Amino acid sequence: MMKRISAWISKRLNLPPVLHHLLDEKIPGGASWIYIFGSVTLFLFLLQALTGMFLAIYYAPTPDHAYESVRFIQEEIPFGSFIRGLHHWGASAMMVMIGLHILQVFLYGAFKAPREMMWMVGGFLLILTLSFGFTGYLLPWDQKAYWATQVGINLVGTVPWIGGALTRILRGGGDLGALTLSRFFAVHTLFLPWLVVMMIALHLFILRRVGAAGPWDKKKAEAVSEPFYPRQVFMDAVAMGVMFIVLVVLAANVPAHLADRADPTDTTFRPVPEWYYLFYYQFLKYFEGRFEIVATFVIPLLFFGIFFAIPFLGRRWERIPVKRPMAMILGGLFLVFVFTMLGLAVKETASIVVADPAIARGKAIYAKLACAGCHRIQGEGAQVGPDLSYEGDKRDKTWLEAHFKDPQSLSPGSFMPSVRLSEAELESLTRYMLSLKKEAR
Amino acid sequence: MPEEVTRRSFFGKAIAAIAGSIALILSVPILGYTILPALRKREEPWSEVGPVTQLEMNQPKELEVVRSVSSGWMKAASVRSIWAFRKPEGEVVVYSPICTHLGCGYHWDDQKKKFLCPCHNSSFDLNGQVLGGPAPRPLDALPAKVEGDRLYVVYKEFKSGISRKEEI
Numbered sequence: 001m002m003k004r005i006s007a008w009i010s011k012r013l014n015l016p017p018v019l020h021h022l023l024d025e026k027i028p029g030g031a032s033w034i035y036i037f038g039s040v041t042l043f044l045f046l047l048q049a050l051t052g053m054f055l056a057i058y059y060a061p062t063p064d065h066a067y068e069s070v071r072f073i074q075e076e077i078p079f080g081s082f083i084r085g086l087h088h089w090g091a092s093a094m095m096v097m098i099g100l101h102i103l104q105v106f107l108y109g110a111f112k113a114p115r116e117m118m119w120m121v122g123g124f125l126l127i128l129t130l131s132f133g134f135t136g137y138l139l140p141w142d143q144k145a146y147w148a149t150q151v152g153i154n155l156v157g158t159v160p161w162i163g164g165a166l167t168r169i170l171r172g173g174g175d176l177g178a179l180t181l182s183r184f185f186a187v188h189t190l191f192l193p194w195l196v197v198m199m200i201a202l203h204l205f206i207l208r209r210v211g212a213a214g215p216w217d218k219k220k221a222e223a224v225s226e227p228f229y230p231r232q233v234f235m236d237a238v239a240m241g242v243m244f245i246v247l248v249v250l251a252a253n254v255p256a257h258l259a260d261r262a263d264p265t266d267t268t269f270r271p272v273p274e275w276y277y278l279f280y281y282q283f284l285k286y287f288e289g290r291f292e293i294v295a296t297f298v299i300p301l302l303f304f305g306i307f308f309a310i311p312f313l314g315r316r317w318e319r320i321p322v323k324r325p326m327a328m329i330l331g332g333l334f335l336v337f338v339f340t341m342l343g344l345a346v347k348e349t350a351s352i353v354v355a356d357p358a359i360a361r362g363k364a365i366y367a368k369l370a371c372a373g374c375h376r377i378q379g380e381g382a383q384v385g386p387d388l389s390y391e392g393d394k395r396d397k398t399w400l401e402a403h404f405k406d407p408q409s410l411s412p413g414s415f416m417p418s419v420r421l422s423e424a425e426l427e428s429l430t431r432y433m434l435s436l437k438k439e440a441r
Numbered sequence: 442m443p444e445e446v447t448r449r450s451f452f453g454k455a456i457a458a459i460a461g462s463i464a465l466i467l468s469v470p471i472l473g474y475t476i477l478p479a480l481r482k483r484e485e486p487w488s489e490v491g492p493v494t495q496l497e498m499n500q501p502k503e504l505e506v507v508r509s510v511s512s513g514w515m516k517a518a519s520v521r522s523i524w525a526f527r528k529p530e531g532e533v534v535v536y537s538p539i540c541t542h543l544g545c546g547y548h549w550d551d552q553k554k555k556f557l558c559p560c561h562n563s564s565f566d567l568n569g570q571v572l573g574g575p576a577p578r579p580l581d582a583l584p585a586k587v588e589g590d591r592l593y594v595v596y597k598e599f600k601s602g603i604s605r606k607e608e609i
Contacts, residue, residue: 050467050471054471054474054475057474057475058478058513060514065514065515068514068515069513069514071514072513072514076478076514077474077477077478078473078474078477078478079469079470079471079473079474080474082470082474083470083471083474229452230449230452230453230456231452233452233456234452234455234456237455237456237459237460238455238459240459240463241459241462241463244463244466248466
């Protein structure tokens with residue numbers, strides 16, 4: 001049945017030549033696992049588009065509702081945490097794959113003539129992807145989103161002459177608020193996707209016009225010529241499948257973070273950007289005062305200037321890495337620099353004590369239920385019930401949760417009332433109790 | 442007759458299997474994410490109306506119910522009216538304020554001792570039974586209870602114009 005339908009369609013639309021054009025592209029040197037990075041990046045982009053569209057079903061891009069709607073997705077919608085997790089981890093995976101893709105193209109000298117334009121379009125794709133990361137970061141409207149975006153926009157403000165105007169344009173006015181959120185949302189979900197799709201189409205169009213680069217060894221490249229289908233498609237599919245499984249496992253087990261609701265009056269919050277901006281965040285620390293502009297403007301400009309110029313910098317048409325010592329050394333130094341900065345930043349940020357937002361919520365519930373009317377914590381509250389100052393050392397999660405639901409079942413004769421809370425609230429209150437430990441003081 | 446498995450057809454099938462599995466694995470959470478919340482029935486809470494002492498014997502009174510309505514992640518207060526009175530046995534009767542004919546609001550006529558609907562002249566007695574007019578069924582009673590001296594009701598709406606009492 002299926003066969004007859006596909007045969008019918010194929011005949012009407014005269015598909016064989018189209019399929020031949022799509023699938024039988026010659027790969028010099030044959031299929032290889034080293035060529036999977038571009039395909040996996042494309043797969044990840046499609047996955048981001050899909051999960052993003054579904055996130056938009058429940059998301060509200062206004063400061064009044066953004067945080068609550070994300071929390072709603074995260075906690076109340078079936079599979080909500082999973083879909084958001086896929087989108088969150090998919091973004092990180094995309095950065096990794098793009099990094100590996102660029103590295104491979106650089107190592108193989110695949111950007112050299114006639115593929116210079118592909119490299120440059122790729123550069124635009126890199127900028128667009130980073131813009132996706134920057135604009136998407138604000139959308140949950142939590143503390144981290146708000147303050148990291150505040151910093152990001154202020155960096156743009158250091159651009160000479162037009163910095164002030166640029167920050168106003170980014171924010172949609174004088175301060176970060178409703179207009180900022182709605183324009184970041186529009187850029188993230190409407191403007192950037194179309195630009196990226198057009199750029200990907202151009203990237204692939206150029207690939208098909210100039211052909212795949214193949215191995216750097218000319219003899220190897222000429223020895224075998226294998227069509228794109230089936231072996232390369234198979235390798236790409238396996239890589240996509242493995243990437244998908246990794247993301248599913250991550251999304252199911254490590255939920256995307258959601259800090260407290262954005263609070264513009266709270267200046268104690270210390271924003272740390274997403275890991276793919278972390279090396280740059282660290283680098284910024286070494287430039288102070290007058291020199292800040294070097295790191296915020298001059299060096300990024302220089303970096304992208306060099307990036308786009310790379311295909312035109314080498315004088316010789318030489319793809320073998322050992323015969324391109326300058327490129328390899330400079331590329332290697334750049335990697336060492338990035339990873340050193342990243343390492344330093346991770347080391348520093350790891351020492352910041354991250355407050356668990358659930359603990360703060362638990363504390364608020366403790367106050368709301370007027371628990372201090374009976375219990376004492378660190379000298380505050382009445383001494384009717386047990387002192388809870390070091391409750392975390394005495395009890396575990398199961399005991400606490402059972403106790404909140406039915407105190408008399410665990411402490412017969414107790415006149416503690418049962419606490420009527422939702423599961424999420426109960427979890428927060430328990431987390432707060434568990435945080436009350438001697439060593440934490 | 443089974444087809445011969447060639448190298449080419451193996452790759453084709455493997456690619457289809459991987460793509461198919463990804464689509465299948467994704468479709469379960471995505472469908473659940475999109476469809477399940479839409480099918481979820483709203484749970485209407487008991488709303489406090491006020492002291493039960495304000496109700497008189499066999500004398501329906503229009504009362505206001507302020508209920509907390511949730512729409513997605515948002516919660517808002519919504520005011521609705523109800524008709525309520527006490528029976529001699531002490532039982533409290535609460536009616537939905539909507540005429541069962543076409544959804545107009547009716548009122549209690551104290552002279553005629555009837556509930557009258559002005560739109561199409563339906564009339565009901567104290568027990569909600571239809572006395573006249575096009576109303577297809579008795580007035581819709583709402584769940585009510587008294588705790589202490591407070592009256593609680595569950596506000597519900599029902600489809601108009603049909604003889605069965607069917608919740609919206």
